[in-house]
Amino acid sequence: MKTTLVFGASLKPNRYSNLVIHRLMGNGIDTEAYGLRAGEIGGVQVKTNLEQFQNIHTITLYINPVRQEEYYDSIIDLAPKRVIFNPGTENPDFQGLLEANGIKAEVACTLVLLATGQY
Template identity: 60%
Template sequence: MKKTLVLGASLNSSRYSNLAINRLVNHGHTVKAVGLREGTVAGLTISTEKEAFENIDTVTLYLNPKRQEEFYDYIVSLKPKRVIFNPGTENPEFYEILQKNNIESEVACTLVLLGTNQY
């Protein structure tokens, strides 16, 4: 199972980041979540702080490119194997930064990857 950070996590059950947290947990993945508001989703606490999580395999983004900028250094510091850019989060500038740091970037939908057993 892949330890995953959901960045842009939402308490709103109709948001894709919220659905992703629930599905990741249901698929048995260890999930960490950072968002604008603290709260609980699928038994997990959403943090508002850039915590120094260890052994993150995947960061899945639910932030638009402009909002991502303040997280560039944070994400790189976590040394994930890959960053998933969900629909609406595509960011060529960040792809380059990740590539320079030997981090894979994948333009995909976490929900589709989970649903098709490609996660």
């Protein structure tokens, strides 16, 4: 199964990262979540330690480009097949670094991809 990691998951129900967890689960997609605060969203445990994740196919980003910098190596070490840069997370430097490491970088909206059957 292809697992998606929601990176920057918020426990606040009005945040897009929170909504996307519900939508991913609703579409039968194996979902994991990483955030600054541990908790639970729609049955998914939000973890605060990246070392707890394995076999991640897709990472969908919900943190701004400045905050992404501290996670470059950690995300590359997870070796996902693709990283989705949602609106507001676009980062050409990181996108280039990912692609140089054989990871597909995609600028898109996960919610739109799910709604249109393109995920």
